[in-house]
Amino acid sequence: MSGVGGLFFELRRRNVLRVAWAYAVIGWLLLQVASILLPTFAAPPWIMQGVTILLVVGFPIALILAWVFDISSTGIIRDEGAGQAAADMKSAGRTFDFVVIGLLVIALSLFAYDEFVIEEIAMEQSSRRPAIAVLPFAVDADRPDDRMLADALATELIMQLSDWPSFPVIARAASFNPDLSGDMFVAGESLDARYFVTGDMRNSNNQIRINVSVTDTTNGRIVWSDSFDREQGDILDMEKAMSRSIVSQINPQLLATESERAVRKNPANLNAWEAAHRGWWHIGTETEAGYEEANLWFDRAIELEPSWGWPYAAKALIIYRSYLNGWARRTDESKQEMLDYANKAINADANDAFAHHALGHAYGVVNRRDDSINALARGIELNPNDAMASACYGMQLAAANRPQQAKEAVEHAISLSPQDPWMHWFTLVLARASFAAGDYEASEQWAIRSIQLKPNFASFLHSVSAAAQAGKLDVARQRVIDMRATGPLPPVDALERNFKTHTEAEYTARLMEGLRLADFDTAGKE
Numbered sequence: 001m002s003g004v005g006g007l008f009f010e011l012r013r014r015n016v017l018r019v020a021w022a023y024a025v026i027g028w029l030l031l032q033v034a035s036i037l038l039p040t041f042a043a044p045p046w047i048m049q050g051v052t053i054l055l056v057v058g059f060p061i062a063l064i065l066a067w068v069f070d071i072s073s074t075g076i077i078r079d080e081g082a083g084q085a086a087a088d089m090k091s092a093g094r095t096f097d098f099v100v101i102g103l104l105v106i107a108l109s110l111f112a113y114d115e116f117v118i119e120e121i122a123m124e125q126s127s128r129r130p131a132i133a134v135l136p137f138a139v140d141a142d143r144p145d146d147r148m149l150a151d152a153l154a155t156e157l158i159m160q161l162s163d164w165p166s167f168p169v170i171a172r173a174a175s176f177n178p179d180l181s182g183d184m185f186v187a188g189e190s191l192d193a194r195y196f197v198t199g200d201m202r203n204s205n206n207q208i209r210i211n212v213s214v215t216d217t218t219n220g221r222i223v224w225s226d227s228f229d230r231e232q233g234d235i236l237d238m239e240k241a242m243s244r245s246i247v248s249q250i251n252p253q254l255l256a257t258e259s260e261r262a263v264r265k266n267p268a269n270l271n272a273w274e275a276a277h278r279g280w281w282h283i284g285t286e287t288e289a290g291y292e293e294a295n296l297w298f299d300r301a302i303e304l305e306p307s308w309g310w311p312y313a314a315k316a317l318i319i320y321r322s323y324l325n326g327w328a329r330r331t332d333e334s335k336q337e338m339l340d341y342a343n344k345a346i347n348a349d350a351n352d353a354f355a356h357h358a359l360g361h362a363y364g365v366v367n368r369r370d371d372s373i374n375a376l377a378r379g380i381e382l383n384p385n386d387a388m389a390s391a392c393y394g395m396q397l398a399a400a401n402r403p404q405q406a407k408e409a410v411e412h413a414i415s416l417s418p419q420d421p422w423m424h425w426f427t428l429v430l431a432r433a434s435f436a437a438g439d440y441e442a443s444e445q446w447a448i449r450s451i452q453l454k455p456n457f458a459s460f461l462h463s464v465s466a467a468a469q470a471g472k473l474d475v476a477r478q479r480v481i482d483m484r485a486t487g488p489l490p491p492v493d494a495l496e497r498n499f500k501t502h503t504e505a506e507y508t509a510r511l512m513e514g515l516r517l518a519d520f521d522t523a524g525k526e
Contacts, residue, residue: 019066020059027055129273130194130258132250133170134158135180137210138200149235150201151176153210156243157197163383164251165352166310167195188217195223195254206232212246214253224253226419248385248416255280256421272305279314284421286456288327291318309348313358316341320361323502325457326495335501338362353383357392364396365502372396387417387426394429401504403437424453431462436507440470440514461495465514473517481524492520 034051134157137150154172161169170193174180181187184196199212213225228245230238259281262274270278279297282290295318301311319338342362345355360376363369376393383389394409410429413420420426431446447463450456460483468476483489492515499508 016063016066019062023059023062027059030055129166129168130254131168131170131192132161132195132197132214132254133175133188133191133193134161134172134197136176137198140202143203146201146203149203149208152235153201153239153242154199156239157246160243160247160385161197161250163353163385164247165349166251166354167254184215184217184220194218197250203232208232208238208242210242210246214250216257223257224250244385244416248387249419251385252387252417252420252422259284270300272301272308272311275304276301276308276311276314279311283314283318283321284454286325286424286454288322288325291322291327294318307348309345309352309355312341312348313345313352313355316345316358316362320358320365320502321458323365323498326461326490326498327457335362335366338365351382353379353386353389355379356382357386357389360392360396361502364399367501369396369400369504373400385416387413387420388422389413390416391422391426391429394433398429398432398436399503399507401436401507403433406433406436424450424456424459427453428456428459428462431459431466435462435466435511440466444470444472461511461515464518464520465511468514468517469510476514476518477523480518480520484524489520492516 031052034048134154137154139146139150154176158169158172158175161167170191174191175193181190188194188196194217196215196217197212198215199210202209202211208230210228210230211225212228213222215222226246226249228242230242232238255277258273259277262270262278263281265274265278267278275297279294279301282294282297284290295315298311298315298318301308316338319334319341322334339362342355342359345352345358349355356375356379360372360374360379363372363375373393373396376389376396379386379389380393390413391410394406394413397403397406397409406429410426410433413429414423414426427446427450431443431450434440434443434446444463444466447459447466450459451463460479464476464479467473467479480489492512495515496508496512499511503511
């Protein structure tokens with residue numbers, strides 16, 4: 001034979017075609033196994049890339065070896081041409097057929113497992129939230145009558161923690177089970193709870209002290225602890241007030257803990273919950289680049305779990321905060337995007353306070369002031385223990401030039417969560433409320449405090465404008481010069497366009513007037 005027919009005959013006779021099929025199937029199997037095992041051991045991405053390159057490079061080498069060598073009854077020998085024994089050809093061909101068929105069966109089985117079993121497991125894991133269990137509080141051995149009061153307080157905690165949809169709460173019957181292991185790690189695994197709320201109660205002359213801590217059951221680390229004192233008084237009122245004080249501090253701390261956990265994990269192996277909390281961590285950087293990175297992680301969370309409303313609400317908040325910092329560029333498009341994301345969050349869960357929180361800010365950006373304040377008030381109604389919801393309610397009241405109500409709202413937020421990880425946001429609201437009231441000295445001081453807690457551009461703008469409005473022009477200009485040394489600043493006209501979208505006109509005019517008095521567009525330019 002000659003030509004194409006002869007070449008095809010030789011490829012078949014030398015088992016080159018069978019080797020190509022076998023190599024392709026084996027290579028695919030190896031890549032599937034590597035894609036499962038490497039993320040499990042947090043292997044760097046370059047290892048998977050290296051395996052892929054080696055398999056690609058090895059393919060032509062395998063074909064060359066198949067052409068040159070053959071498998072016979074005596075082992076691997078050099079192919080001497082068409083005169084080789086036909087029986088050996090037939091035997092070798094059957095061997096390869098069995099190998100290829102066996103590998104194809106394995107490949108199809110693995111494909112079916114990956115498509116129908118692993119996918120289902122991944123979806124289930126993506127939807128899982130870390131749970132909280134409240135254990136019975138300890139009491140003094142010589143005061144057994146306090147047992148009932150301590151159990152009632154723990155029960156009230158369980159009920160109030162249930163107002164937060166982010167973290168499922170283990171039922172009292174399970175967490176109070178007397179047969180629950182005393183080993184925290186074993187008990188945590190038994191209840192499928194990542195966090196334990198534990199504490200002890202002391203009662204002395206009708207003065208109640210509760211020591212509470214939240215512990216991560218996966219590593220034994222205490223993520224939050226505090227002490228609370230109350231006069232016994234009316235038992236029911238005391239239980240509700242003390243539980244509110246505890247619960248309003250627990251959730252922000254757990255949110256911060258989960259965000260830090262997500263940032264430490266291999267980004268290639270995050271579920272929807274972890275991707276969203278990695279995004280939340282990037283929001284906390286209060287930088288434009290951080291907001292952009294956060295958006296990508298919220299998109300990833302939505303891709304993994306489209307029915308979950310939290311990432312949609314978070315994306316709406318990114319747009320709002322971009323306006324607040326003067327970073328929003330596509331004004332009309334951004335407004336509509338923000339409303340769309342907030343409404344998707346509401347549609348996903350109309351009883352989620354965080355979704356109403358996002359919707360309130362979205363309404364604020366499109367100058368629907370009453371709708372904005374009503375949506376944020378609804379969020380507070382759904383979860384009265386949410387300090388952030390009260391602070392954001394105050395933010396919109398300040399934007400509407402209602403300073404006294406704004407101040408009361410944010411002071412309530414601070415009373416709920418005095419060590420909140422977002423205290424820089426709370427103090428920014430106080431800076432805005434003071435600015436709205438024309439108290440520029442107080443506005444400047446609160447803005448400085450916010451920056452000390454975490455540098456953020458909105459507080460910087462208020463620190464400059466408030467100082468200028470208070471007559472401290474040199475101080476205001478120096479702040480502009482110092483900030484410009486770190487990078488370019490947006491022009492006042494662009495800031496004014498942004499602020500007009502979410503803040504009352506008279507407030508915006510005074511803020512921009514202060515920036516112009518401080519030579520915001522020229523100070524520090526060479």
